[in-house]
Amino acid sequence: MHTIIASTRMRDYITLALFTLVVLTAPLWGKLIGAGYPDLLKKFAIFGLFAVGYNILFGLTGYLSFGHAAFLGVGSYATVWSFKLLSMNVIPAVLFSIVLSGLLAVVIGFLSLRRTGIYFSILTLAFAQMSYNMAYSVLTPITNGETGLRVLRHDPRVLDSLFGVQVEGSPLGGLFGVTLTGYSGFYFCAALLILGFWIALRIFRSPYGLKLLAIKSNQTRMEYTGFNPRPYLLSAFVISGIYAGVAGSLMAIVDPLAGAERMQWTASGEVVLMTILGGLGTLFGPILGAALIKYLENIFSAFNDQTLFQIFDFLPHWLARIMVDITSPFVGDGWHLTLGVLFMAIIIFLPGGLMEGFRHISVRLSRKSGGDADMASLEAAEGESK
Amino acid sequence: MSAENGNIVLSISGVNKTFGGLQALSDINLQIEEGKAHAIIGPNGAGKSTLLNTCIGRIRPDSGTINFLGHDLTGGNVKPHDINQLGISRVFQTPEIFPELSILHNVMTPAFARKEGTFSFNPLNALRDQKGIEHEAMDLLADLNMADVSRHHAGNLSRGNKRRLELAMCLIQHPRLLLLDEPTAGMARHDTNRTIELLKKIKASGMTKVIIEHDMHVVFSLADRISVLAQGAIIAEGHPDEIKGHPKVREAYLGSAEI
Amino acid sequence: MEAILLQILNGLDKGGAYALIALGLSLVFGTLGVVNFAHGALFMLGAFVAVSVQSLLTLSMRVRDTSITFFEAYKETPYLEVWWGDTGRAIIDYAVPISIVIAIPVMLLIGVAMERGLVRFFYKRDHADQILVTFGLAIVLQEIVKAFFGANPIPVSAPEVVATSVDVGTMFGLQGITYPWWRLIYLGFSLLIIGGVFAFLHYTTFGMVVRAGMHDRETVGLLGINIQKRFTIVFGLATVVVGLAGVMYTPILSPDCHMGMEFLVLSFVVVVVGGMGSLPGAAAAGFLLGILQSFFSMNEIKSILPGIDQIIIYLVAVFILLVRPRGLMGRD
Ligand SMILES: Nc1ncnc2c1ncn2[C@@H]1O[C@H](COP(=O)(O)OP(=O)(O)OP(=O)(O)O)[C@@H](O)[C@H]1O
Ligand SMILES: [Mg+2]
Numbered sequence: 001m002h003t004i005i006a007s008t009r010m011r012d013y014i015t016l017a018l019f020t021l022v023v024l025t026a027p028l029w030g031k032l033i034g035a036g037y038p039d040l041l042k043k044f045a046i047f048g049l050f051a052v053g054y055n056i057l058f059g060l061t062g063y064l065s066f067g068h069a070a071f072l073g074v075g076s077y078a079t080v081w082s083f084k085l086l087s088m089n090v091i092p093a094v095l096f097s098i099v100l101s102g103l104l105a106v107v108i109g110f111l112s113l114r115r116t117g118i119y120f121s122i123l124t125l126a127f128a129q130m131s132y133n134m135a136y137s138v139l140t141p142i143t144n145g146e147t148g149l150r151v152l153r154h155d156p157r158v159l160d161s162l163f164g165v166q167v168e169g170s171p172l173g174g175l176f177g178v179t180l181t182g183y184s185g186f187y188f189c190a191a192l193l194i195l196g197f198w199i200a201l202r203i204f205r206s207p208y209g210l211k212l213l214a215i216k217s218n219q220t221r222m223e224y225t226g227f228n229p230r231p232y233l234l235s236a237f238v239i240s241g242i243y244a245g246v247a248g249s250l251m252a253i254v255d256p257l258a259g260a261e262r263m264q265w266t267a268s269g270e271v272v273l274m275t276i277l278g279g280l281g282t283l284f285g286p287i288l289g290a291a292l293i294k295y296l297e298n299i300f301s302a303f304n305d306q307t308l309f310q311i312f313d314f315l316p317h318w319l320a321r322i323m324v325d326i327t328s329p330f331v332g333d334g335w336h337l338t339l340g341v342l343f344m345a346i347i348i349f350l351p352g353g354l355m356e357g358f359r360h361i362s363v364r365l366s367r368k369s370g371g372d373a374d375m376a377s378l379e380a381a382e383g384e385s386k
Numbered sequence: 387m388s389a390e391n392g393n394i395v396l397s398i399s400g401v402n403k404t405f406g407g408l409q410a411l412s413d414i415n416l417q418i419e420e421g422k423a424h425a426i427i428g429p430n431g432a433g434k435s436t437l438l439n440t441c442i443g444r445i446r447p448d449s450g451t452i453n454f455l456g457h458d459l460t461g462g463n464v465k466p467h468d469i470n471q472l473g474i475s476r477v478f479q480t481p482e483i484f485p486e487l488s489i490l491h492n493v494m495t496p497a498f499a500r501k502e503g504t505f506s507f508n509p510l511n512a513l514r515d516q517k518g519i520e521h522e523a524m525d526l527l528a529d530l531n532m533a534d535v536s537r538h539h540a541g542n543l544s545r546g547n548k549r550r551l552e553l554a555m556c557l558i559q560h561p562r563l564l565l566l567d568e569p570t571a572g573m574a575r576h577d578t579n580r581t582i583e584l585l586k587k588i589k590a591s592g593m594t595k596v597i598i599e600h601d602m603h604v605v606f607s608l609a610d611r612i613s614v615l616a617q618g619a620i621i622a623e624g625h626p627d628e629i630k631g632h633p634k635v636r637e638a639y640l641g642s643a644e645i
Numbered sequence: 646m647e648a649i650l651l652q653i654l655n656g657l658d659k660g661g662a663y664a665l666i667a668l669g670l671s672l673v674f675g676t677l678g679v680v681n682f683a684h685g686a687l688f689m690l691g692a693f694v695a696v697s698v699q700s701l702l703t704l705s706m707r708v709r710d711t712s713i714t715f716f717e718a719y720k721e722t723p724y725l726e727v728w729w730g731d732t733g734r735a736i737i738d739y740a741v742p743i744s745i746v747i748a749i750p751v752m753l754l755i756g757v758a759m760e761r762g763l764v765r766f767f768y769k770r771d772h773a774d775q776i777l778v779t780f781g782l783a784i785v786l787q788e789i790v791k792a793f794f795g796a797n798p799i800p801v802s803a804p805e806v807v808a809t810s811v812d813v814g815t816m817f818g819l820q821g822i823t824y825p826w827w828r829l830i831y832l833g834f835s836l837l838i839i840g841g842v843f844a845f846l847h848y849t850t851f852g853m854v855v856r857a858g859m860h861d862r863e864t865v866g867l868l869g870i871n872i873q874k875r876f877t878i879v880f881g882l883a884t885v886v887v888g889l890a891g892v893m894y895t896p897i898l899s900p901d902c903h904m905g906m907e908f909l910v911l912s913f914v915v916v917v918v919g920g921m922g923s924l925p926g927a928a929a930a931g932f933l934l935g936i937l938q939s940f941f942s943m944n945e946i947k948s949i950l951p952g953i954d955q956i957i958i959y960l961v962a963v964f965i966l967l968v969r970p971r972g973l974m975g976r977d
Pocket of ligand 1: 430479
């Protein structure tokens with residue numbers, strides 16, 4: 001998996017170009033798989049971005065955070081507040097989200113990273129629950145509690161009134177006059193996803209990325225090699241926190257509403273699922289995982305007993321009945337059951353995620369068995385001389 | 387102490403360490419001269435590794451001081467990475483490498499510590515542009531006869547090869563002082579000999595070394611001075627020839643035929 | 646003074662639940678080295694054993710309602726009541742105590758199945774993998790319960806004799822402290838179970854081996870003692886303890902499928918505060934945090950520090966982890 005570090009400049013540009021092509025043509029290929037509508041595509045992009053950022057922390061350093069939902073939530077609140085106070089333009093909104101989620105990540109990261117392993121995970125969990133509980137209690141003036149924070153027509157929006165921009169109808173996020181709804185909303189998310197992907201790619205190919213991987217591989221060795229792991233970990237934590245903040249901002253941009261449930265720790269669990277499902281520590285895995293989970297969620301939750309009966313129509317009626325009874329807990333509201341089972345299966349049987357599965361398949365297809373021959377000869381030479 | 391005219395690089399004075407009731411180190415005094423290879427020998431559990439651990443900030447001694455080129459290593463806030471940055475590198479008794487990284491990257495990573503210090507934030511630089519470090523690492527690996535497997539995962543190496551890799555990781559840092567904890571344990575004879583050659587070569591380059599070793603062949607081919615440690619105390623110290631005939635040493639090893 | 650005493654009492658039963666959950670979590674971590682994120686889900690399963698028993702006992706049929714004479718009216722009446730009259734009604738009334746008896750074998754079975762079927766394959770994998778796979782299992786268990794029982798809380802009632810409150814104040818010569826019987830019972834029950842677990846670990850050979858294993862797993866393994874079998878039993882034991890905690894908690898908090906995840910985070914916090922792998926620590930921290938939490942929900946305190954009741958436990962945990970990472974009673 002770490003061969004990804006070694007790559008030529010040309011290959012990186014090709015990778016980026018292909019990625020851009022795939023993302024920008026999503027409305028077209030989405031149609032083929034029944035995902036060709038903006039709401040779902042936006043989710044692909046937003047959660048893809050969230051997972052790409054999360055992977056920079058968990059995938060490269062191995063630190064498992066259960067607190068990233070807090071940054072997602074802060075990103076959303078910051079964006080809605082920017083919409084309320086400054087402008088419906090999304091640029092200040094995104095910037096504001098970056099600053100706030102980044103600051104929060106510095107604080108939480110600084111404290112949590114004083115511990116490693118499960119203690120780190122539990123610290124992030126505690127901070128996430130604190131943020132969540134506070135969003136519902138003390139911080140209600142900022143978060144509007146259970147109702148959620150909304151953009152209203154009569155909000156001040158100082159920048160907009162300064163430049164004489166009028167809001168007609170219900171206020172929507174915009175980019176210098178272009179309202180970001182439907183496909184324009186998707187393309188804005190897609191642009192940020194591509195940017196986020198490019199930054200992640202550069203990090204993966206950099207000495208900095210190598211050092212993060214080295215920390216994951218053997219933190220003790222890192223310390224006795226003259227590196228201070230703390231600032232490396234903190235910077236990775238903050239970067240991934242900012243990705244989460246931007247993802248949260250995009251959520252509020254495509255639907256100007258922010259609620260505290262986005263901050264619950266189980267929401268952090270979801271991004272972990274995505275990253276693992278696709279392939280932890282791989283470049284494409286997290287995006288693949290995010291898109292796949294959102295895609296399956298869309299399909300599975302749409303099923304109900306009627307649609308199941310249609311599927312099993314070819315069977316004798318009594319058999320169809322049984323099949324529907326068996327499958328119905330897994331669809332509709334029960335989609336999370338499918339997700340849980342899928343997730344367990346991946347951890348148990350394919351810890352490297354789908355990307356590892358693909359690699360196994362491609363290795364088998366190309367029958368490149370001579371891969372470790374050099375290594376074998378090195379060890380064999382050693383064995384003989386004993 | 388025969389300081390002769392050489393500079394003292396590392397000076398250990400009055401170091402004590404107990405674990406629970408066990409006196410692992412008692413009143414250790416040791417001066418390591420610049421450019422010399424100083425061997426520490428002694429039976430299992432004598433406290434040899436513990437002594438090295440106190441030098442790299444892994445274990446804080448109960449009392450005593452350790453001074454490296456004028457820097458106090460035992461003070462309150464000296465971190466392992468600071469000690470390394472001062473110029474001390476260590477090969478551990480159980481190899482500490484980066485098993486998931488390629489062999490090449492294992493060797494390149496320590497070079498960054500030397501070049502960039504304890505922390506540098508350059509996420510947008512490309513690793514492939516670090517040609518200087520890559521060549522240096524490849525040259526070292528060529529010396530160790532591992533150049534052709536440089537792209538493989540280090541975790542797949544045998545124990546002996548992991549140790550040689552770890553040696554390379556230390557050497558690329560050009561340390562002022564190299565601490566070696568049984569550098570040839572678990573190695574095949576001809577690799578041991580190659581390692582001795584390599585260590586001799588570095589010795590010629592003037593790098594100061596402390597070597598813990600059970601293999602007396604290695605000790606006597608490399609060491610300029612030898613200290614003998616038994617039950618946490620230094621029972622003898624001197625030139626290899628003096629140590630060879632020392633009665634206390636024979637006693638400590640109790641019939642160990644190699645001496 | 647009264648108010649403070651009442652808050653302490655209030656905290657004790659919640660603390661009892663925290664302590665029981667944390668006990669199993671810590672036991673499993675200390676002996677098996679496994680971080681079990683499905684432990685909260687096991688608490689929930691315990692609660693739903695009670696729910697199932699209650700709904701089994703109250704399976705009903707339609708019978709003529711004789712109190713209405715104008716027309717033919719029917720009402721739902723449990724079979725038990727139809728068959729056995731008052732005896733049947735009494736059995737239904739005692740649904741929770743009956744659930745305890747049933748929960749022991751059920752939870753043991755679940756625990757053993759979980760250890761044999763899943764957990765044992767993760768002894769050698771790192772903590773992150775353990776967390777993730779058990780987290781997945783927690784989702785699965787939660788969703789299965791949701792599929793059967795829906796997402797809404799289901800009330801379970803305590804036997805009528807103890808459904809009232811008791812005037813605790815008079816015992817201490819104070820006025821006006823009344824306290825539900827069931828909460829007192831819960832407190833007593835949790836102390837009993839905790840005492841039982843400690844006695845088991847201290848006075849049986851089995852327990853001694855387990856404690857030795859918590860202290861130094863490798864050595865015990867080297868002694869050639871069959872660790873595998875003991876691991877299974879320990880896991881089963883932890884499951885039973887947390888399951889009973891869940892059963893008994895149902896009259897206090899109507900169970901729903903999300904309670905597992907809520908209690909999971911809290912009980913991890915408890916374990917960390919007590920010291921990972923320390924059983925006395927887990928028990929003590931459970932009560933301590935329970936009391937702290939209810940103490941900080943007093944209006945006098947909330948008016949000075951608004952919202953503090955919501956976060957106090959986490960604050961304590963963060964503080965402990967940062968200044969004393971091995972917890973109150975953990976070893977180095
Ligand atoms: N961190 C520690 N905690 C407790 N005891 C320790 C610790 N490190 C070492 N010891 C004990 O101190 C004594 C000296 O150990 P040390 O590893 O220094 O011996 P050594 O001379 O390197 O032996 P060997 O040749 O086997 O490597 C041993 O009895 C060991 O058990
Ligand atoms: Mg040693």
